[in-house]
Amino acid sequence: MLSPAPMLASPLPLLLLLLCRTCLCQYSSDQCSWKGSGLTHEGHTRDVEQVYLRCSQGSLDWLYPTGAIIVNLRPNTVSPAAARLSVCIKPSAESSGTNVYLDRNGKLRLLLREQDQAQGKVQCFSIKEGALFIEAVPHTDISRRITSFQYELVSDRLGAGAQSLSAPCQPCSDAEMLLAVCTNDFVARGNIKKVEQEEDHSSVTVEISRLYRQKTQVFVSGGVRVRSWTGRIKMPLHCGVRSGGGDFLFTGTVRFGEAWMGCAPRYKDFLRLYHEAQQQGNNPCQLDTD
Template sequence: MTNMLVYFLGFLLLVFGRCRTSLGQYSSDQCSWKGSGLTHEGHTRDVEQVYLRCSQGSLEWLYPTGAIIVNLRPNTFSPAASRLSVCVKPAPESSGTNVYLDLNGWLRPLLREHEQAAGLVRCFGILEGALFIEAIPRADISRRVTAFQYELVSDELTGDRPSPAEACHLCNEDQLLLAVCTKDFVARGTVTSVREDTKENRTSINVDIHRLYRQKTQVFVPGGPRARRWSGSITMPRECALKVSDDDILFTGTLRFGEARMGCATRYGDFLRWYRRAQRLGTNPCHLDTD
């Protein structure tokens, strides 16, 4: 009886040793993680848990073997946080894996290996599941590295890309005044050039900024055509591109992976008229120095 018990326990250890879940490797700041598939040794079916708890960070997995489950969560989870989305941007050299969304064991494809190499950005709701990153079995893994950046963004950015009708809708008065208070950047200037990117199906406009009200990070840099100016670029869907013009435009938008994305924009004269009317009525959501 004792021998049978020993053999049974040995069999269980063999089975679970071939497909096991190991403890996560925590980074010092819980924002970024770097690991290696070589730690799995011969256990090519190991699944490792990773926990990242920042609004943005990165992951780098060298020599991928087995799989890792990446749990992305804000430090404080609340009803508002449940409406967040996660956007993932692979590095150009990312390879060796396929990425899925894992919700209670159900896997949904998110980024295939060839899509990672193309640098495609994918977004999903934070409650849609964790990232399940599975290594593609290969005899030689020495040149394989899976790497990406991630950001937690507001629910307005959920999905890969809005339809042209949604992306290019004109902001009304209330939406524009709110955008001035809440967006990552607010600037006043002109469009100096337009560049189309057919591969990414988007357009970048170069802008000359002569009044910078706010920017979350330094997207617009000093050194425009004239003194005390800033310059930079803003991206948007190709269908929404603005034309080169001397018109004074108020630009607002969000930042994703250090890139400015267009939000609400209108002629500055129209904004000024709306803003002053809201001031008289006491309905403007925040103050902006228009002097």
């Protein structure tokens, strides 16, 4: 998770928040993706525009930013489970022109500075931490400025922890393991071929002998005559994963087109657990283990 940051006392964001609380804001949207222009703020740059995005994933593009906008990210269904969701955002490499804060009841916490957005690093936070307050940074020339990012709503355990690269490397419980097979974005049996240490995560190259499910094509087929798939799965750097070691059951989530490791028991251990749960009638779903 993100490390705590001090509350900001900058007068401009607070002034903009107060103005938004007392004025009719320019525009509101209720959709998956939003694209707007700061040129609509010209002449009334103190107005704060409210944007409502109510999908599990989407994007935002704010051209020529001036003033500020508040982005409310919410699921499209009302459920007690919604309070346990996290939001992950990934700025584009060209994103600039604003600072991004978290706004919770008028208190601001800095999430992304303008100069940090071009790194494209994923940032996650609990949905309970508030809305995004995106404030334009004054520039003489705004013609080349655009704030652009993708967002996804994810579960706390497999979303925010993995993307912030600080998830604990602890084994899943039996219940979590069985549920992961039913709910995760990918489920596959295979082995680890290579592990590469990158700047802030490990990239694990895997060879898949049995592909049960994948949300998007993170594993690529070796061809019609070759019943195997290959792909890469990311995981936190400090987990110390190594190549070899026999067959595993890989499960996890796909975030912004990248596979992130969730539960990954040895296949023989999963098989024992699965058959025991099957005999007791406790399996949340069925998996063809033949």
